[in-house]
Amino acid sequence: MKQLARSDTLREKVEELSGQNVFACYQCGMCSAGCPLSEEMDLLPHQVVRGLQLEDWTVMESNTMWICASCLTCEARCPHGVDLACVMEAMRQLYLRKSLDHIAIDKLTTEEIARLPQIALVASFRKKTG
């Protein structure tokens, strides 16, 4: 994965893009406990928010935002109304807007492209390419 240029305003950028206040999070962990894909993540969702609170850029290197499928389970349950799906999207956008794609479309076979539902392809490209 290519590196992202760092500056020290990660939290601000993510908050602006996501419209979320990361300080609303009181680290209860309910998001992580319910996330269907958290087993595959190297940082649990609540750790990502904590990282943002701490301005810790290493959260941008975790796979969490790419694993997140925007299923909104966390959003539905977060006691403090933090929409983590938006936070994850904002983090992805920080990459993608630098034209750093996360998947290589050319690796998909024509056969795969034909079989996969269109919504899967479009969604995936929109989430993972700039």
Place this chain on the structure above:
Amino acid sequence: MKGIAYFPGCSLKETAKDFEISAIAVMDALGIPLIELKRWNCCGTVFSLTSDDLMHHIASVRNLIRAQEMESPEVVVLCSMCFNTLKRVSLRVNRDEESLTKINAFMNKELDYAGEVEVKHLLEILRDRIGWEQVSEKVIHPLDGVSIAAYYGCTLVRPHEVGIDDTETPTVLQEMIESLGATAVSFPFQTECCGSYQIVDRRDLVINRSYRILSSAQRAGAQVLITACPLCQYNLDEAQTELAERLPDYTSIPVLYFTQAIALALGVEAGTIPDLLAESLVGQEIPKKEETTR
């Protein structure tokens, strides 16, 4: 206008034809035919979650304009993913004059969108306008003795303001199943995500999730599972093909669109149904699994 404006979306024209075929047949039978929007386009599939990304909503707004052109106050959607996207966009722009003006200004070739079209899922029409009793009355092949699990996935119930039912304990699909004479199976994973578009490059992850969903439904006694999303349908079925290879004990269960189940019960065109299942559902001779009594 007799009938109701309808947005199909890309998948229903390609990989999920059965969903559309059965829905059209069912709605014809129920007397509210689906009238396809003219010149509709892809809704964009996912609602853009960033706050500054108004332009990403244009694709959806164009479709709302198509409904407006038909002078329809609403548009009905089948694919729950498209439903979610269109509904969220409609909530965002219908309520917010500023966004609406911006978007209208951007689409200079279009008629202005007035911000009034309501997005409905077909299940809402069935539940709130037609009513399950009405559906029941039209059943000619009751699906007696079949246990059907209701799988909602994410986009039908989340987020709360878009969901067509309670976020945690929805019942609309179970009500539908019961109206067809079948036994509705609720199971703990009915609103758990199947992994969604991760099928494109994280197949492993989707297979994993799907396995948990399918096995949970089977443990709860399901013989058939229904969904409202082409992607859920695909993911679950894909997973089953692979599971059948990997786990010798694994018995697959049919995954149908909810409209196919209604179509079977109403005796109208249901699209492709696994032969054995079709026969047994309609002929009511489906072999019962032991778990059903649990």
Place this chain on the structure above:
Amino acid sequence: MPQPRIGIFVCHCGLNIKRTVDTQAITEALGEYPGVAFATDYDYMCSDPGQRLIKEAITEQRLTGIVIAACSPAMHEPTFRRAAEEAGMNPYLCEMANIREQCSWVHQDREAATKKALRIVNTIIEKVRGNHPLEPVEIDHVNKCLVIGAGIAGIQAALDVAESGFAVILVEKEPTIGGHMAQLSETFPTLDCSQCILTPKMVEVSRHPNITLLTYSEVVNVSGYVGNYTVTIRKNPTYVDPDKCNLCGDCENVCPESTESEFERGLVQRKAIYIPFRQAIPSSYTLDEETCLGLRPLRCNECAKVCDPKAIDYDMLPEIIEEEVAAIIVATGYELHPISSLGEYGAGLIPDVIDGLQFERLLSASGPTGGEVRRPSDGKIPKKVVFVQCAGSRDPEHHNAYCSKICCMYTSKHALLYRHVVPDGEAVIFYIDIRAGGKGYEEFVQHAIEEERILYLRGKVSKIYREGDHVIVWGVDTLSNRLVEIEADLVVLAISIDPHPSNPILSKVLKISCDAEGFFKEAHPKLRPVESLTAGIFLAGAGEGPKDIPEAVSQGSGAAAKAVTLLVQEKLSHSPEVVDINENICSGCGICVNMCPYAALAVNGGGVAEVNEVLCEGCGTCVSACPTGAAQLKNMTTKQLNNMIEVALRDV
């Protein structure tokens, strides 16, 4: 009329006012105001030296009225009026201008705030210019006190008032007194058996000569004012004469109808004729009309047939009781947040996911399992119990924003008691924070963790569902950042505390307010925690906010002391800022008479309106309606108001 000599006292309140309002500038400007004879500023006007300064100025400057430009009158009006009185000035010539709560604290632009402060003070100067010396209206009062709710808070309050020699009417909605405390097994932090410490108090209530106990009763109407409230109480029929019932239980045995026992929180059934628990007070059975096969027309008659002492009377009717009381103590307590609203935790549909009070019943020696912990689904002894804290609390998004305060403690207690009864059982607690801020509380929790080896996992549970014989709990441990999935035998939810559902009804009947959460609102959260804003109505217990027993009891005693302070007074005084009728202009039209919500007005034989000063609350509604201007509020006349409006709009 002699020239007014008004004194102005501008308070800095440390930096609270001075930071945003230029106190020096306004003091100077105010010194120039017509009629102002003296103006000064000081750090803390309410302090002793501050008050002394005011008193000295009153005498030395021969002031005819004073304005204290400081905090809200709700805060210190009594303080300064008392000071004025001590200096020989009629207290009603002292007024406060609120330049703190409604000025310095809410604005940041110093210049704008200073201008506004000046305008506010100007309006109050105009008011004082028109004020007259007034004497309080004295009123007689009755010598009784009403207590609503007979949980531990209400019981304590009733006993304390009764012990001081005053009569108490104690009204309880349920068939027995005791409230939730009666349902508890053992109580933190000392693990006394709840029934053992509560029952003696319940008996004392029933025997006390000064206490009239009305159970199965509700307050339906309240009118009047402090010292002389008239309350209407409806006593619902229990269809059993408590004096005759000997608790033989024969009726219960033959009764064919049953329903979920409220006292046992649905863990078992009770009959339509029942006693909530053996030690209930009054010790008598109650026939529950709703569950009974039917009384009108009589459908069954089985219980009366077997009742030897002929205690059962199907013709009993509701009784309406009217009482005059001087003070009212409201102690309605709490209810648990409905489990059905917790969808992710099974919405109450999983039998082995229970609430804290159900677990108390399972632990209680007098409970349905005789103190053995057996789970509801199959009666097995659970070997792995998961406790989930903050269920519905601290969740502004879906449930209650507040912390329920008691659940950290009782969860710790539950785990500890469970380990005592099931020594080979495993207890796991999911928590977000442990709030154990009472005497001996932290030690209690730490003891439970260390000695009973209870595993605390820091994280909020996200999902609970049933899988075969087990209940699966999805949680996380945010200390090790590990996901946790537990197959439990039983799950106990520490469900949030809701205000008692009768709070909104009572708040209307009593005309006292509730806060946004539905708990009764205290007059001041720190300084008047057991008083409502309405004179003579006091608050105690969990109806005012989540509370444990020690706090509920302290408040019960506190509210009782407040009520007694009122009862011991020879006469009560009533604000003289009431309406005054100018007989020379009054046309006797009677419009005011109909407007008055307190029936304080009447047109007398002379054809003019007459006011009963004791009844008049000074709302001014009649003033607005009076077509001739004859009705005027003392010290807030139309003329004064007009002048105030004018100076408020004048450039400064």
Place this chain on the structure above:
Amino acid sequence: MSEPKNNGFEPNIIAFLCRWCSYAGADLAGVSRMTYPSNIIPMRVNCSGRVDAEMIIRAFEKGADGVLIGGCHPGDCHYVNGNYKTRRRVLLLKRALEQVGIDPKRLHLEWISASEGTKFQRTVTSLTERIKQLGPSPVKNDPANRCYRPK
């Protein structure tokens, strides 16, 4: 003291606040250190029922650009039902104001309880904004209405 620095129009708004609810709500806003525009001059009245047409008209006559009446929520009146009377009165008065050329939007009635500090803040902020947009009251510049000066 000079006019506020911005050249923009700074309206004067009189707020008649019932002492039991809205005045206490305003106090709560202060205790909670909320901030709102300083264009409002609070006047404590015993009940919103005391606020009559005369007072309101008087305020406009003497140059108020807006008037706020804060009372208890319907059903919560400390004096039983004073606020119902206010509601009726304000409705009638709005029509009358229109006839004399004062935009009825300058008069605002709001139910604010003692626990609604936030609502008080919101109300004042949006009312001030609204009055700013409406501009100075047409009555204001009429010299016949200039204020009395206390002697």
